[in-house]
Amino acid sequence: xxNIGYIGNGKSTNRYHIPFVLERDNIKIKTIYRRNxxxxxxxxxxxxxxxxxxxxxxxxxxxxxxxxxxxxxSHYEYAKMVLESNKHCLVEKPFMKTSEEAKxxxxxxxxxxxxxxxxxxxxxxxxxxxVQKVIGEGKLGELFEIExxxxxxxxxxPEHSKYEGANNSFLYGHGCHTIDQVISYFxxxxxxxxxVRQLLGKGKMNDYFQVDMFYGxxxxxxxxxxxxxxxxxxxxxxxxxxxxIKQTKDRQEEHLKLFYMPNNKDFGVDTLMHYGDIxxxxxxxxxxxxxxxxxxxxxxxxxxxxxxxxINGTPKKIKDEETLLLMEILExxxxxxx
Numbered sequence: 001x002x003n004i005g006y007i008g009n010g011k012s013t014n015r016y017h018i019p020f021v022l023e024r025d026n027i028k029i030k031t032i033y034r035r036n037x038x039x040x041x042x043x044x045x046x047x048x049x050x051x052x053x054x055x056x057x058x059x060x061x062x063x064x065x066x067x068x069x070x071x072x073x074s075h076y077e078y079a080k081m082v083l084e085s086n087k088h089c090l091v092e093k094p095f096m097k098t099s100e101e102a103k104x105x106x107x108x109x110x111x112x113x114x115x116x117x118x119x120x121x122x123x124x125x126x127x128x129x130x131v132q133k134v135i136g137e138g139k140l141g142e143l144f145e146i147e148x149x150x151x152x153x154x155x156x157x158p159e160h161s162k163y164e165g166a167n168n169s170f171l172y173g174h175g176c177h178t179i180d181q182v183i184s185y186f187x188x189x190x191x192x193x194x195x196v197r198q199l200l201g202k203g204k205m206n207d208y209f210q211v212d213m214f215y216g217x218x219x220x221x222x223x224x225x226x227x228x229x230x231x232x233x234x235x236x237x238x239x240x241x242x243x244x245i246k247q248t249k250d251r252q253e254e255h256l257k258l259f260y261m262p263n264n265k266d267f268g269v270d271t272l273m274h275y276g277d278i279x280x281x282x283x284x285x286x287x288x289x290x291x292x293x294x295x296x297x298x299x300x301x302x303x304x305x306x307x308x309x310x311i312n313g314t315p316k317k318i319k320d321e322e323t324l325l326l327m328e329i330l331e332x333x334x335x336x337x338x
Contacts, residue, residue: 002027002307005057007078008069009034009050012092014042016121017067019261020300027303033057058085064310065090067119072167076101079116083108088310089116090302093176097167099327106320115309117318119302122177123184125250126268126297127234130276132185133295139280140239146220147236148178150249151228158226161205163198166334169206170224171196175330178222182213183322186220189213194333199227202338211333235276242280250297262300270294 004021006013009032021027022045031049033056034040044050051057057066058081066082067090068075076096082089083105095118096102109116122128134140166172182189193212198204207226212219223232235246252268260267275291282288308314 002065002311003030003060003063004028004065004067005031005033005060005063006067006069007033007054007057007082009040009042010069012069013067015256016299017069017119018045019256019263020298021303023262023300024303026307030063031057031060054081058082058087064088065306068092072097076105079105080108083112083114083116086112086114088114088306090306091116091118093118093120093180094167094172094330095176095323095327099324099331102324102327106324115306115316117306117316117320118323120177120180120184120318121299121302122181122250123318124297124299124301125181126252126270126294127246127248127250127276128181129295129297130246130292131235131237131244134237134244134276134278134292139242139278139282140237140244141241141280143218143237143239145218145236145238147233148181148220148222149232149234150174150178150224151231152224152226153229153231154226158200158205158207161200161207163203163205163338166337169196169334169337170226171206171209171211171333172330174224175209175211175222175333176326178224179211179213179329180322180326182220182222183326184318186213186215186218188325189215189220192329192332196333196337198337199225206334206337209333211329239280242278244276244278244292246276246292246294248274252297252299262298268297 029048033051033054037052065088068078069092072094075091079089079091105116191214195210197208199207210223212221233245233247234249237244255267275294278292279289305317309316
């Protein structure tokens with residue numbers, strides 16, 4: 001049995017990790033460490049050991065993988081402890097505070113012959129997987145522009161905020177999802193332009209960003225805002241022969257927040273109203289407008305890939321160099337925030 005343990009027992013662990021692991025017969029959750037048992041708010045999982053002694057987890061020879069689900073300020077410390085205990089490590093995002101910390105952690109893992117990687121579950125968003133499907137079919141022709149939007153209307157959040165450092169910025173905390181999607185599919189960009197703002201002025205949180213990534217003639221704009229009362233489409237893809245518009249986001253997070261879990265057959269599944277629309281001209285000059293059935297998303301695929309890498313030696317899907325590139329892009333984008 002492939003045994004895992006968690007460092008942290010909050011929302012990240014219980015909402016975005018455990019529900020997917022519980023659906024996998026080849027993975028068992030053995031131990032969950034949290035510093036303050038009195039702060040437990042989530043229901044305990046039958047058969048799982050809860051401890052406030054981290055060494056009970058780190059010294060357990062039966063545990064293959066430890067997952068770090070704490071605030072990013074402690075990611076470096078905990079990841080280093082896990083690796084020095086000769087265990088593989090999965091770390092929530094943002095992976096580390098800096099690319100230098102990330103380089104140190106990857107170096108330590110390599111020296112010990114261990115795997116460490118970040119939890120890039122958004123690579124398995126339904127909308128992103130559907131966009132890949134559409135691009136792969138070639139109906140859009142040569143790609144010229146892609147817009148990726150993740151919008152909110154939560155004006156009270158920036159209004160009651162104060163600047164808490166660049167590493168706690170909106171770009172750092174959210175761009176680590178969306179910019180990673182771009183890197184995972186398109187690789188390293190030729191050029192990156194940044195528009196990272198504090199719309200309510202200096203001293204308030206970063207509440208808006210647009211990062212433009214260029215690949216030859218293709219421009220990919222990754223955009224987010226706290227002040228969009230009407231959300232922009234999740235994805236718009238423009239090509240020489242047509243365009244694809246996916247209005248709605250992946251539904252896994254929506255369902256998780258409602259405590260509607262992956263053991264339901266329709267968990268995260270798009271219905272007809274959520275399908276994207278493709279408009280294109282075929283080789284005979286005929287115009288087509290069609291609905292595109294969404295590809296099923298599954299955050300748990302991060303665990304499937306890690307299992308294969310650790311047990312069967314297959315290459316990691318989430319590569320070290322991709323994580324380092326992501327962190328370097330984020331660092332450049334937040335450098336002028338104050």
